[in-house]
Amino acid sequence: MPGDNLLKDLTACPRCDKSPLSLKGDHYRCDACKVDFPSVDGIPWLFAEPEASIGEWRNRLHFALRQLANESQRTRTELTECEDGSLTAQRLKKHIEAMDEHRNNLRELLTPVDVQSSQASYESYLALRTRLPTDQGIATYYANIHRDWAWGDEENQVSLDLIKAIAGDEALGDTLVLGSGASRLAYDVHTQLDTDRTVAMDFNPLLMLVAKNVVEGKEVELYEFPIAPKSMNDFAVKRTLSAPKPADESFLLVLADAMRPPFGKGTFDTVITPWIIDIVNEDLRVQAVRINNLLRNGGRWINFGSLAFSHPDRSRCYSTEETVAIVESSGFSAPETKEETIPYMCSPASRHGRRETVFTFAAEKEANVKAPERYKALPDWIVTGKEPVPALESFRSQAMSTQIYSYIMSMIDGKRTIGDMAKILEQQKLMTKEEAIPAIRNFLTRMYDDSQKSSGF
Ligand SMILES: C[S@@+](CC[C@H](N)C(=O)[O-])C[C@H]1O[C@@H](n2cnc3c(N)ncnc32)[C@H](O)[C@@H]1O
Structure with a gap:
């Protein structure tokens, strides 16, 4: 696979941290754990429990396909109650066609996830304490795909400009983009700023498979279903997704969990966290230490996005002031910060769009901080079954x-x-x-x- 040899020396096992993984034909393997990590349409699938996580995403894909089928069926029933040829009937008909085509498009695009063998052992998955957050489905952040690769350049350019402004003239070197989504920002950083290798990493296979196709120079056709359609024709809009030009082979895509990043200690010169630190289910204090561990001394953490922590514990919903203090106390220099109000998710076909005041910072790694404990998605009394249920x-x-x-x-x-x-x-x-x-x-x-x-x- 192109790029594999370029990725190898950055990798480490997401189960035992041994680095690097070895490359066996078309996939990676941890010789210590004796675990093979599959490749999904050429994208390394580096989850701690690869079989089980693929099973989870496959279930979510099937769930999304079933929901689409149900919605299509329900809309068909509504259509039978509409006056033939009326505007509403025309709109529903078009919507049904789009939903059905969309279902087929998704099934086809996600075939590489669907066909992976499924011998998932749920017990071993639990034992590793890794599992997907229950609120993340295939369609979560679906609109981002269209923003990244179809709506035009305005929003993407503004984001890149903010990264440029905070990064200054210094080269970014080997760069990791955590939670890269459909990966336009990672692609723009790679193609327009001074990077060596750029690794774009996310755990959502739909977003990453679209990214893979477009950065290879292909066009992908997918429907957008805007939140507030401007007109009859905007309820389902067929978009052609494409990148301005193919990325070179040092632009690398990885499917993995940001809380178990499959990379060695001190590997990257830059870690970028776009719109992610406030959405993962992990305290910012732990994330900051983990990012410290991924960076070499003198490397930089660049953050970009909103600060909208929404954890049930209020103590974990940090303000900008606390965020800055946490970064500084995690082995980083005092971060340079910037705030700017930018357009966000403004589809040309929708009346709905947001403005967000984004909080950008850059901080240099000054000291090594002890690595955090491995992320545990569930407590021991669920995992081992040997402790009393509280x-x-x-x-x-x-x-x-x-x-x-x-x-x-x-x-x-x-x-x-x-x-x-x-x-x-x-x-x-x-x-x-x-x-x-x-x-x-x-x-x-x-x-x-x-x-x-x-x-x-
Ligand atoms: C708000 S979106 C931002 C996406 C992208 N950075 C952007 O700016 O468009 C958050 C992204 O984080 C990803 N994500 C959330 N939790 C993650 C995790 N634990 N590991 C990897 N990716 C994660 C989601 O799939 C989603 O793509």
């Missing part, structure tokens, strides 16, 4: 609501009203009728909303 307060209240919810579900018989159900809950002394009516209504609203959710495309 009687968490939240579990108790969830158990209570689950009982009541399953009781409400069992009362649905196509005849009872919310009032009838509330009366039964009162007779069972579970709650008063006055309490029961809003509780049942809220629960059913949520159930109803879930049944109406679209695929996210």
